[in-house]
Amino acid sequence: EWFHENIVERLRGPSYPYYHRKFNPVKTIDECEIDDKVCFYEANQAYERDKRIDTIILDILFTRAARCSIYEGKLDQDTTCRKELDDLFQARCNYYQKYGEMGVPHSVIDAYMKQKHHMVYMRRHPDYDFTGIDDQRKFEQERKANMKKIRQPLH
Template structure:
């Protein structure tokens, strides 16, 4: 009695495997052999451009180098803006979700966002919409001079008699 059921079960499994081999195997072969081998691999969520020389590597009369450095600066700023927006959204979602316990449960996320916002402001703050790579470079230079003379920003001024 039990032997007849096993034969029909084995026949059914063989039928399913035959259908799978007929329909799925060519599609799988084509995807693995043709599609994935010819598709470029992007490890990032956004398009990556070739890095160009930064503004401090450009000659003063090299207009093309300035334009390339400025375009790269604008792309980097857009990426940094999006990263900051994602961190802000995660922080707001955590605060909304955790409600009364958000100060303890979202502390790590809030710290990461605050540090990212501070770094963003150090690099791009007070430049405005039309700030260029030269403006950012001058801002960085002035900050480095300030820190050499007075210590890190926010730590209080060191004694000027030393």
């Protein structure tokens, strides 16, 4: 133990906790100059990379929620899979707020304008529930109540 603490730990060097590729930070579209085509291209590439990463994260969360729902069954999934379902719902809402309803050929400028309009709308309507979590909870409670009303066949 003394050998490990005094010699091995000193010779080991710094630990590397990151296993994923780290990209150098580039300017966002609001930091670019008006006629800077290179900055626009880099910001657009970073936006597309972030969109691909968000899509992969959404797929992973969907797979986790689906596996939990299959494992727990239809009646118990609302209670035991609550964390996975909430994470998936929140990620879908965030993905929709960031990338939804922009059309197929869109760029980082379209996303920036959508973000600007969303912030203006939030300022004018501060009490509006953008995620719809209350409606989702009400729908899940009604579905669970209806599932309990259905007679299950005896085995």
